Amino acid sequence: MDARFLGIAELVEVPPVAVVVDVMRAFTVAGWAFAQGAEKIVLAESLDEALALKDRHPEWVALKDGPPAPGFDAVNSPGLLRSVDLGGRTVVQKTTAGTVGALAVKEASLVLCASFVVAEATARLLRERRSDSVTFVVTGEDGQADEDLACAQYIAARTTTPGADAADFLRRAAESRAATELAEGLRQGVHPDDVALCLELDRFPFAMAATLEDALMVLRPCAVPSPTDGASN
Template identity: 85%
Template structure:
């Protein structure tokens, strides 16, 4: 498998297969939303679009980065979201990097959104599809976020079926600037457990697939295939 690791701004063309990585915290939060029973997540282009979607569908749950704001139900924190019952609900998510990265590759044939919490399921889905070339979108810090790059590199290695010790990759993420900022309270809308939850390897057994549905980019959980299952992309 030929793996490329690019920042959002480096995406000169639409890849066939893209894995969009945001460890701290968009796609850790998305995984927790599905873990709490959410049916789907709509990835909003802007805060205004998120609020407009929420206004049209008051039963939807809207969340954003930073402090809680009028019109939103909660914030982009796994520690806070894990106590919210989302059974059967639709979540609208707008974040600074993760949702932007997913929308940047919305025309790709296969779009996966990932963090460490769904790493193995994501790698297994890539193996099942026998992808020759995969573009990993490193969303944080203009493509320089080491927690996202470490996670992307780990998934890429696991996608080849190679035995890979996750310790070094998790250590890099734990020592990243994002982790430091979350611990030190530089960012708003943070729970003390957020970093630990973002580094909980393979917490969930599903991958997360994003696709266009009626002009909206919608993220859904996808059961990790068994090692013998195969598909083509």
């Protein structure tokens, strides 16, 4: 598999297969939203679009980066979201990097959104698809966020070498600037457990695939059979 690792600004053409990585915290939050029962996540282009969608669909749950704000129901924190019942709900998500990265590759034939919590399921799906070329979109810090790059490189390694070890990749993420800023309370809308939750490897058994539905970019969980499923005795 030919793996490329690009920042959002480096995307000069639509890749056939894109894995958009945002560890801290958009696509860790997305995993938790699905674990809490969300049916789908609409990735909004802007805060105004998120509020407009919420206005048209009052039953939807709108969340954003930073502190709580009028019109939004939640913030982009896995620690805060894990206690919210989202059974059957639609979530509208707008973040600084993750949702921007996914929308930048919305025309790709396959768009997966990923973080460490869905790393193995994402790698298994890529193996199943036998993709010759995969572009990993490193969303944070203009493509320089080491937690996102480490996760992308880990998923790429697991795709080609299923036994690849996660330890060094998780260490890099734990030592990243984003992890430090979250741990030290330099960002708003943060729970004390956020960093630990973002570093929880393979917490969820599903991958997350985004597709265009009625002009909206919609993220849904994607079940991926484990290697033992269907194995004969």
